[in-house]
Amino acid sequence: MMQETATDFLARFESWLRQRGEVAWTHRFPARAPELVDLPADLDPALRTALEGRGITRLYTHQADSYQFARQGRDFVVVTPTASGKTLCYNLPVVQTLLENPVARALYLFPTKALSQDQQAELNEIALGGSLPVKIQTYDGDTPASLRTVAKSSARIVITNPDMLHSGILPNHAKWVTFFSNLRYVVVDEMHAYRGVFGSHVGNVLRRLQRIAAFYGARPTFIFCSATIANPRELAESLIERPVNLVDHNGASLGEKTMFFFNPAIIDPVQGMRRSSSLESEQIALHLLQEGVKTILFARSRLQVELIASYMNQSLENPYNENNRIRVSPYRSGLLPSERRAIEKGLREGSIQGVVSTNALELGIDIGGLDAAVISGYPGSSASFWQQAGRAGRRGASSIAVFVASSSPLDQYFASHPEYFLSQGAEAAHVDLDNPYIFIDHAKCAAFELPFAEDEGFGASSGEDTGEALALLESEGVLRHTGRRWYWSNEGYPSETISLRSATSDNVVIVDVTRGAYSVIGEMDRASAKELLFDNAIYIHLGRQFMVQKLDVEKRLCRVERSDAEYWTDSITKTDLHVLTEDESRDFGRGEVVAFRYSIGDVLVRTQAEKYKKLRFHTHENVGYGEISLPPEEMQTRALALVFPKETRAGTFLAAKDPAACAGILVGVGRLFKYLAPLFLLCDSSDLGISERARDPHFEAPALYFYDKYPGGTGLAEALSGKLEQLLAASLERIKACPCKGGCPSCIGVDFIGRVDFKTEIAEFLQDCMEPRGAGA
Amino acid sequence: MASLKGRLNLLRSMGLAKASEMAADQVQSPLPQAQQDLPSGWEQFAPHCHVSTICSSFALGSDFPPSFDARLFGRIANRDSYSATILDDMALEAMIPLESLSFFDLETTGLSGGTGTIAFLAGIGYFESGTFMVSQVFMDDFPGETDLLGLTLESLAKRPILVTYNGKAFDIPLMRTRCILNGMAIPPFRHFDLLHTSRRLWKATMDSCSLSALEAAVLDIERSDDVPGALIPGIWLEYVNSPPASVRRRQSLPKIRSVLAHNVQDLVSLARLMCRIMAIGEDPLHRGPDNRVDPRGLARMLLAGGREEEALSILEQAGGDGNQPALVMLARFYRRHGLASKYCESIGLMDDTTVESCVEKAKYFEHSEKDFAGALRYAEKALQIIDSQIARNCGQTNITTAQRKRDLILKRKARLERKTAVNGSADHSPGSA
Structure with missing residues (x-):
């Protein structure tokens, strides 16, 4: 990746980073040699030739182990870090079996369409490269009618996603008689993606799949592949509800990887304000690209992805040298399939050097040849983090990962706890098929x-x-x-x-009507559309800017027109919450005095985008407001309410404050909880909604609500109630460790400027929530 | 974690489900109560399966031809994976006796398909000595399905050539799915789906080609008290989900009877439609002034039956009346068959009010006359027309088809512009002088 030695480059890069901000810590993961064994003796000669044609003459040990399990018809899960030759773990035994048995069929399940596409390309290469008579067909929403018939009748390997299996294939199983009657293998790739709500749904889809297969007399063997999580075997066993074997010794070679934990420079020591992590990430990625290092930047939202990619291309703009021949492309959900395919191809073939992505790329799409990953803010779980970091350095070459900390309390917690970050291992993934x-x-x-x-x-x-x-x-x-x-x-x-993911079946179609044209450019789920595609909103799509003419929620249609505004828009939403049931109410607190009460129950949450801000590009300064007139989104879900009546210790503390101060304290605590919850629960802080009330009409006392953002709830409210003690302790620790004076984005937020004593008050309040003051350390 | 049962009870108490108040009302006995529910003439065949055969009011005139030319119905491309095995062996066996046809129509519990949709009523119509008979098989509850399917297959086997309305996409795949789920084999049937033939004949002149639309416009039938098809699934489900002898069950009975009648009506209309199409095929040139047959569709039908001469006179007749699409089709036919003077003549009869006629003229001037400038004028005219159409229809579904057409015109225009530029600079072409 560079003329100078890797070590020299790293030293130069690190000192460049140190000039920009703070390198909180670095860590070097050493290279490792591969463990290889011979190809299986029973391999079909044609398959052997096809493999040798791709330069594969020996197998990694985990590939060989997988081959044995699969051929014996034993269910197993193989844990494979990125770049360890995962696909061969299942392709080899499956193709071998299909060659031996001319009617046998296999089903490949990938969590996203893009992954299926990539898989088909790879399989075709194996199959056609050796002219193997194995027909492979992707079956998803993009498959044309003529090829759907092929999938049903003659394809030997059908590649699809859980959603299509759920709503397209299983409900029409009688049209798939041949397929189900001869189903020998089910491959579930990217198993770690199947956790929480999505995983619980998918587990039930697998129950249905096995039920239908049994109806036609088939009992397929399951092969799972997973990125590193704490409990792969347990997750696989939960998904198919029977014992599963584990292959977790990785025989692949590993390139050296250097990780930098970068904390943006503090620009306002009083407020503890740091430079924006997304702007810093952009600068770091730009620097790497200009050094000739192919780089992927992970941002957290679709909007951020578009903004960062367009800023980067603008920074590179230079008509004299074609932008140094560097092209950066955004990649996110909401792009049309063809657009995504084009970007994937550009990356593979080298016409694109940089990518800005949401977690759409976090899963194992083989884009190849990336040398560095820049991760803007913690992606919510360590499994995601290592997946993103693993995007770079796929060919065993040395690589770089830069984690750019945001000012969120969680990121700042990691900045000062590298040992925690590196040793926390992967989170455990859980599903609850019996939700x-x-x-x-x-x-x-x-x-x-x-x-x-x-x-x-x-x-x-x-x-x-x-x-x-x-x-x-x-x-x-x-x-x-x-x-x-x-x-x-x-x-x-x-x-x-029934959607397996939240709110995806209900999409708004985005149509470009510029100068009488009428072309569909993308789609977005209804709830997000209300917050992003309101009338006069600026919508950015593949770096092109549009203004929303009209959002017709009823017709699920949004008309947009090209625009060249100097600003982008950000909606301000208001949330209302109404208690429906109180199922469980308890006192919290050790000793005689109750610290506060909490209650779990059903709530109705009403979200409404009411106004929007116009923010100038680059400077992000506010240049105006606009009204939004759209009907609210309503959702029934589960919530945990912390209630602070006067007679409780924490309630007494609040009762002595004026209402504004009381509300402020609740806002600060809510924020800490929201951002620190992922430390203890496998969830994203965006899965958790918060509503604080200085005087709650239902409980007639100050209350702080945490609600599950998935309709009906997924057990988050209940799980949170079991972690209150740890959350209180971590919140208090964060607030005490934060160097700011009166609150900052890394602890209680910035809504407290001018009230320097707020941090102390919140700390005291948290202390009161936990135990009598003075009793603790 | 709490047991699933406990959690389900929680759900129940939370009001996801209103606890069943009619539980007491529910009788678990499969007694054949239903027999009393059905009109007279119905017989019980099995515990949940009932049959009836009636003589309909429809009969053929004595001079009506006893057989028809299968080729008129053409080989219609179909995208359904099943029908491919079921039909298309129509081969060259042209004349088919009317009495070997089974007119077939299912009433089902849903219109969206999938394995959870079942057929609760199968209607089979057939001609017996010129009279149209209708046999029906009805099930009064789910366990009657095997008997319903068995009886239906048996009955169809007697006259194994099917006539349906949208049966290729709906009734037959559904029947096949039901048979698979009940472990029964469904034999291949030969099959005329009149939806496709009707679209060919009437699509251009009618907003809808539904059977009921054709009934009104082509067959002059007026139904009174008919049940709209969309309500039928709900009616049977309401019937079957209500406890026997309950008030709800009693209230649903008149509706069930109208569904039975609706099914008979559909079959009678299907038979009449078949006869109507046969009559048109018998004497295409004298099909009466009032009917709405699209001359192009009729011409295509005749061409499929090898009756070229009649097809061309139909088109010429329509062209003489100023029917632009007919003229375009005529011109294309002559062009492809190399009949230059006829081609030129039909071009001459065309005006330039439609996209197709302008495009056809552009082709004529470009290729036959080598008058590129003239051709360009017509390409531009076509573009103008399609643009105004797009502007008027903005937002409608056919917009992509229009866009595609527009792209083709743009390509043609660009090519003609290149050709006129080349010709213009080299010498003055005779056409543009």
């Missing part, structure tokens, strides 16, 4: 696919439990229990209304 909402959703779909027999259990759940759920559905009027079976007894098509 009652999710279970009910899929019981419906399963009944639609095939009537339930009298004592049939759904997945591993008992016939009795399943019967309960089915009876519930009968009382809803969608099932009929007769003749010892449960029949789907409704006109609807249940999977159509």
Whole structure:
């Protein structure tokens, strides 16, 4: 990647970083030699030739182990860091089996469409490179009708995603008779993506898949691949509800990787304000690109991705040398499939040197040849972080990862705790297949696919439990229990209304109508559209700027026109919350005195974008406001409310303050909780909504609400209530460790300027929440 | 973590489901109550399956031809994976006796398909000595499905050539799915889907080619008290989900009876439509002044049946009346068959009010006359027309088709501009002088 030695370059780069800001710590991961074994003896000669054609004459040990398990028909999960030859772990045994048995079929499941696309390209290379008679077909929303027939009838390997399996394939299984009757393998790649709500849904989709396969007399072997998480075997076993073998010794070679933890310079010591992490990331990525280092920058939101990519291209603008022949492209969800494909190709072929991405690229798309990853802000989990860091250096060459800390409390916590960051290992991923909402959703779909027999259990759940759920559905009027079976007894098509991910089935189509044109340029889920595509909003798409003419929420249509405004827009949303039920209320506190109360229950959350700010490009200064008139979004979910009545210790503390101060304290605590929660729960801080009330009308006392942003809740509220003690302690530690004077983005926020004593007050309040003052250390 | 059962109870108490208040009302016995629910003439075949056969009011005149030319119905490209195996072996066996047809229509629990949609009523119509008969198989609850499917297949096997309306996309795939799920084999059927034929004949002149639209416009049938098709799934589900002998069940009965009648009506209309199309095919030139047959569609139908001469006179007749699309089709036919004078003549009859006629003229001037400037004028004219169409229809679904057409015109225009430029600089072409 450079003429000078790698070590020299790293030293030069580090000193450049030190001039820009603070390098909190660095860490070097050493290179490692590969462990290789011979190709399996029973390999078909044609397959052997195809492999040798790609320069593969020996296998890494984990590939060989995988081959053995798969060929014995034993379910297994293989844990593979990026760049360890993962795909061969399943392609080899699957293709070998398909060659031996001319009717056998395999299903490959990838969490995203882009991944399936990449996989098909790779498989075609193996299959066609050796002219192997194995037909491979992707089956997803983009597959044209003519190829869908191929997938159903003659394709030997069908590549799809859980959503398509859920709403397209399983509900129409009778059209896939040949496929299901001969299904030998199910490959579940990127298993770590299947956690939380999405994973719980996918686990239920797998229950349905196995139920249908069994109907046609097939019992496929499952092969899971996962990035490093704490509990791969447990997750795989939860997903298919039976024992699974583990292959976790990685035999691949590893290139040296150097990680820099960069903390942007403090520009206002009083407020503890640091330079923006996204602007700093942009500068670092630019620097690397100009040094000839192919770089990927991970930003957290779609908007950030577009802004950063366009700023970078502007900075590179130079008509005399074609921008140094450096091209940077944004890559995010909401782009059309063809646009994504073009970017992936550009990266592979080298016409694009830099990419700015959301986590769409975090999963293992093989883009190849990247030397550095710049990560703007903590992506929410260490599994994601290492995936992103692993994007660079795929070919065993040395590589760089730069983590640019944002001012969030979590990032700042890591800046001062490198040992915690490096040793925390991966989080455990959990799914809950028996989440009652999710279970009910899929019981419906399963009944639609095939009537339930009298004592049939759904997945591993008992016939009795399943019967309960089915009876519930009968009382809803969608099932009929007769003749010892449960029949789907409704006109609807249940999977159509059940999204495996939140709110994706309800998209607004974005249409460019500039100068009488009428072309679709993208889409966005309805809830986000209300916050990003309101009338007169500036929408940035692949670096081109549009102004929204009209958002028609009812018709799910947004008309936009090219624009060249000097600003971008950011909506201000207001959240209302209404308590529906109080299911569980408890006192919190050790000793005789109750510190505060908390309550878990159902709430109705109403979010409304009411106004928007216009922010000037580059300087981000506010240049005006506008009104938004759109109907609110409503959602019923679960919430945890911390309640501080006068008679509790923390309540007494608040009662002595004026209402404004009381609200301020709650805002500060809420912020700390929101950002530190991912330390203890596998969730993103954006999964958690907050509402603070100095005088809550329901509890008639100050209250602080934490609600689950997934409709119906996913157990976050309950889980949070079990972690209150740890959260309180971590919050207090953060506030005490923060060098700022009166609050900053890295602790309680910046809403407290002018009240220098606020930090102390919040610390005292937290102390009161935990234990009597003076009793602690 | 709490047990699933406990959590489900929590859900119940939280009001996801209103607890079933009619549980007490629910009787678990499969007694054949339903027999009393059906009109007279119905017989019980199996515990949940009932049959009826009636003589409809429709009969053929004594002079009506007893067979028809299958080729008129053409080979219609189909995208359905099943129909490929079911039809298309129509081969060259041209004349098919009317009495070997089964007119077939299912009533189902949903219109969106998928394995959770079932057929609860199968109607089969057929001609017996010129009279149109209708057999129906009805199930009063889910367990009756195997019997319904078995009886239906048995009945179809007697006259194994199907006539349906949208059966290729709907009824037959659904029937096949149901058979697979019940472990039954469905044999291949030969199949005429009149939706495709009707679209060919009437699409250009009618807003909708639904069976009910054709009934009104082509067959002069007026239904009274008919159930809209979209309500039918709900009616049966309401019937079957209501406890036997309950008030709800009683209230649903008249609606079930109208569904049975609706199915008979559909089959009668299907048979009448078949006869109407046969009559048009018998004497295409005298099809009456009032009908709305699109001359182009009719010409295509005749061409498929090898009746070129009649097809061309239909088009010439329509062209003489100023039907631009017919003239365009005529011109294309003559052009492809190298009949230069006829080609020139039909071009001469065209005006330049439609995109297609302008494009056809542009082709004529470019290739036959080598008058590039003239051709360019027509290409520009075509562009103008399509632009105004796009502007008027902005937001409609056919906009992409229009865009594609527009792109093709743009390409043509660009090519003609190049050609006129080359010609213009080399010498003055005769056409532009």
